[in-house]
Amino acid sequence: MHSDNHPIRAERIAQAAALIRAGLTKGPEGRPCAGTGAAEIDEALPWGGLTPGLHEIAAAYGDAARAGFVAGLLGRRPGPVLWCRSRRTALEAGDPYGPGIAGLGLAPDRLILAEAARPAELLWAMEEGARTKGLAAVVADGVIPDLTAGRRLQLAAEAGQGLVLLLATGRQSTASTALTRWFVASAPSRPEAEGPGRPCWTVALWRCRGGRPREWMVEWDDAALSLSVVAPMADRPLAAAIPLPGRPPAGFDGQGPGRDQADRGRPDGGADGAGRRDDLGGRKIAAA
Amino acid sequence: MGLAAGMTLADARSLLPELTVADADPGADGKALAALTDWCGRYSPWCATDGEDGIRLDITGCAHLFGGEAPMLSDMIRRLWDFGIAARGAVADTPAAAWGWARFRPKSATPILGEGETAPLLRLPVAALRLEAASLDTLQVLGLNSIATVVDLPRGPLTQRLGETVLARLDRMFGRAAEPISPRAIAEPWASRLIFPEPIGRREDIDAAAERLTAHLCRAMSLKGQGARRLALNFYRVDGAVQHIAIGTSRPTNTPTHILRLFAERLDQVEPGFGIEAIVLEATEAEPLAAMQGALTAAGEIDATDLAGLIDRLQNRLGPGRVVQLVPVESHVPERAEVREKAKAPSPSQPSAGPLPLPPCGRGASTLPRPWNGRGRGPRSGRVRGPSILKSARPISLLPIPEPIEAIAPVPDDPPLTFRWRRIQHRVAFADGPERIEPEWWRHQDTAKARDYYRVEDLAGRRFWLYREGPYGAPEPPRWFLHGFFP
Numbered sequence: 001m002h003s004d005n006h007p008i009r010a011e012r013i014a015q016a017a018a019l020i021r022a023g024l025t026k027g028p029e030g031r032p033c034a035g036t037g038a039a040e041i042d043e044a045l046p047w048g049g050l051t052p053g054l055h056e057i058a059a060a061y062g063d064a065a066r067a068g069f070v071a072g073l074l075g076r077r078p079g080p081v082l083w084c085r086s087r088r089t090a091l092e093a094g095d096p097y098g099p100g101i102a103g104l105g106l107a108p109d110r111l112i113l114a115e116a117a118r119p120a121e122l123l124w125a126m127e128e129g130a131r132t133k134g135l136a137a138v139v140a141d142g143v144i145p146d147l148t149a150g151r152r153l154q155l156a157a158e159a160g161q162g163l164v165l166l167l168a169t170g171r172q173s174t175a176s177t178a179l180t181r182w183f184v185a186s187a188p189s190r191p192e193a194e195g196p197g198r199p200c201w202t203v204a205l206w207r208c209r210g211g212r213p214r215e216w217m218v219e220w221d222d223a224a225l226s227l228s229v230v231a232p233m234a235d236r237p238l239a240a241a242i243p244l245p246g247r248p249p250a251g252f253d254g255q256g257p258g259r260d261q262a263d264r265g266r267p268d269g270g271a272d273g274a275g276r277r278d279d280l281g282g283r284k285i286a287a288a
Numbered sequence: 289m290g291l292a293a294g295m296t297l298a299d300a301r302s303l304l305p306e307l308t309v310a311d312a313d314p315g316a317d318g319k320a321l322a323a324l325t326d327w328c329g330r331y332s333p334w335c336a337t338d339g340e341d342g343i344r345l346d347i348t349g350c351a352h353l354f355g356g357e358a359p360m361l362s363d364m365i366r367r368l369w370d371f372g373i374a375a376r377g378a379v380a381d382t383p384a385a386a387w388g389w390a391r392f393r394p395k396s397a398t399p400i401l402g403e404g405e406t407a408p409l410l411r412l413p414v415a416a417l418r419l420e421a422a423s424l425d426t427l428q429v430l431g432l433n434s435i436a437t438v439v440d441l442p443r444g445p446l447t448q449r450l451g452e453t454v455l456a457r458l459d460r461m462f463g464r465a466a467e468p469i470s471p472r473a474i475a476e477p478w479a480s481r482l483i484f485p486e487p488i489g490r491r492e493d494i495d496a497a498a499e500r501l502t503a504h505l506c507r508a509m510s511l512k513g514q515g516a517r518r519l520a521l522n523f524y525r526v527d528g529a530v531q532h533i534a535i536g537t538s539r540p541t542n543t544p545t546h547i548l549r550l551f552a553e554r555l556d557q558v559e560p561g562f563g564i565e566a567i568v569l570e571a572t573e574a575e576p577l578a579a580m581q582g583a584l585t586a587a588g589e590i591d592a593t594d595l596a597g598l599i600d601r602l603q604n605r606l607g608p609g610r611v612v613q614l615v616p617v618e619s620h621v622p623e624r625a626e627v628r629e630k631a632k633a634p635s636p637s638q639p640s641a642g643p644l645p646l647p648p649c650g651r652g653a654s655t656l657p658r659p660w661n662g663r664g665r666g667p668r669s670g671r672v673r674g675p676s677i678l679k680s681a682r683p684i685s686l687l688p689i690p691e692p693i694e695a696i697a698p699v700p701d702d703p704p705l706t707f708r709w710r711r712i713q714h715r716v717a718f719a720d721g722p723e724r725i726e727p728e729w730w731r732h733q734d735t736a737k738a739r740d741y742y743r744v745e746d747l748a749g750r751r752f753w754l755y756r757e758g759p760y761g762a763p764e765p766p767r768w769f770l771h772g773f774f775p
Contacts, residue, residue, distance in 0.1 A: 063750055065750070067684045098616055113613070186748060188747065
């Protein structure tokens with residue numbers, strides 16, 4: 001009989017544990033990759049996740065859904081994250097906020113923020129980071145490398161076995177050497193009792209080397225720190241109960257909009273809600 | 289030509305009508321003297337400016353490097369002459385003696401005073417004691433013209449008559465009292481210098497010199513178990529300018545390749561001009577280096593030395609303030625809840641773990657229910673709104689400066705129905721709040737107002753963190769701001 005602490009078995013368990021800890025799984029090509037967190041998305045990627053290299057994640061101007069998607073993704077990988085951005089990006093779109101990203105499973109102390117004044121410096125910093133082993137990822141905001149720079153980054157990322165995530169703005173399509181290109185956008189959430197519900201995003205895989213473009217609607221569960229694919233809005237069973245964008249111009253009849261929505265979305269929002277509606281009667285509207 | 293310092297302009301013009309006149313610029317003179325003092329660092333690490341027109345060097349233990357005191361001094365004077373500076377120099381046992389000998393020695397005398405050689409000093413005029421004009425006048429009136437006449441006078445009456453200065457100067461001149469030199473730049477215990485027989489200017493030569501210096505310094509430091517935290521390379525140019533390149537490391541290091549790589553990015557900035565004649569590498573800050581054990585990191589663990597090297601390179605190229613880490617601060621004011629600190633590499637013993645929740649975190653992780661109506665103590669109605677608990681949600685990104693928005697909202701504390709930010713109108717679909725955040729009164733003497741924060745989602749699903757500053761009914765109407773974004 002083998003004893004439980006047989007050296008070979010212990011070693012295998014240790015290896016498996018290390019893999020699980022690292023959040024890494026072996027892709028079909030044998031390259032280690034990082035899962036996005038949603039099984040459906042990972043399955044659509046030829047490597048079973050994001051493989052070391054250059055990945056471009058685009059979003060509309062000022063849309064924070066992408067930051068959420070990226071933070072959730074990075075939260076699943078160990079190691080520090082080098083977050084490079086240009087000074088302009090930092091001023092315009094704000095910087096990652098520690099208490100907020102902690103809620104997405106990315107510990108703020110893992111973040112190294114680097115600010116570059118010029119695109120050339122930003123590219124240099126990205127390449128240095130990509131070459132360094134042990135980083136969870138290099139995230140770059142505010143620069144889109146041309147084909148040569150992109151190729152350099154890809155090679156550096158392969159050498160360092162790290163992820164390089166390029167945050168692009170807008171839907172413009174430029175030639176790119178990225179392995180995958182994504183577009184992440186906010187989507188209306190399913191409202192909860194009070195206010196907005198869990199964050200919902202549409203995650204579109206625009207291009208993927210060896211894969212097909214797809215699109216998913218995902219929901220972030222910030223208690224379980226996990227991403228799950230949900231049915232598109234129209235197919236949702238709850239859809240009938242939720243008033244969608246075309247709601248009547250509430251508020252001008254003296255009722256608060258949020259509450260109005262909330263009560264309708266909440267099955268038990270009866271007596272309580274009614275009482276409050278009385279409270280709301282006769283309010284004024286103020287413009288500030 | 290008979291011109292001398294202190295002459296009136298009219299007298300000087302009468303002697304030399306074509307005299308060029310320029311205003312005195314003591315500031316620029318001081319700077320030039322300081323630069324020249326730095327240049328003297330090529331002779332000795334212990335140099336200081338002396339008054340408005342002098343530089344003193346402690347050449348103890350340095351002279352033999354230049355072939356002795358006399359060759360050293362003549363080399364110095366010759367090079368200064370080449371810069372277009374007419375300088376007089378002297379070597380003596382004490383700084384005060386050197387000061388006097390340089391300025392007042394007879395024309396025929398040698399500039400070097402040997403050890404214990406005081407007799408020539410006695411023949412100098414009393415002005416060589418560096419006294420004030422009043423004391424000099426008194427001495428003159430008394431007929432005391434040379435140092436020899438003063439040196440043997442009884443000390444008591446001399447002090448009574450002229451004050452303590454004369455005696456103090458005498459004592460300093462003859463080495464009976466110490467006169468320390470405080471150097472412009474403190475000499476570092478960890479330094480290595482390279483002086484070239486011929487000035488160099490090519491980049492390859494500079495690289496090779498840096499490599500030699502680094503290797504030398506690192507060997508010396510590793511013998512003593514020290515590592516450098518800050519290093520400086522000083523380039524002494526032929527024209528007397530000194531160029532300075534400094535780098536810093538996040539952890540003490542004495543690895544030549546690492547240091548060289550940090551310097552390599554800055555060596556482009558060196559302008560050799562007409563040539564560099566000496567290079568000095570100093571470790572301006574050193575720390576004991578913990579014994580290192582390499583190549584035992586398991587797969588998946590962070591290689592701390594790699595990371596430290598990366599942080600160093602980023603900081604040296606982008607600037608130290610540009611590479612930061614977020615550090616939580618105990619404050620309920622959002623923009624104060626974190627500060628940025630210079631990034632540091634994690635120490636090898638405790639690599640930063642994976643996901644690690646940090647309070648105060650997102651709404652889902654707030655397992656501690658806090659009744660939000662118990663929070664605001666401001667002038668607001670005590671209405672209780674349902675069984676809601678405060679989900680102290682915090683945005684994923686925060687604008688460095690909250691941006692004013694135009695919002696339309698029901699009075700007194702409802703979220704906006706619609707708001708306009710950066711010229712785009714957003715209609716609010718859902719909202720959560722308010723969460724009142726009072727200013728930290730113990731910090732602010734000024735007029736910071738309470739803020740009511742709302743988490744809103746617009747029709748497209750984008751989420752914002754808005755706040756209203758100030759209550760309704762105050763003389764100033766409340767203002768709305770956008771502060772952050774939720775994913």
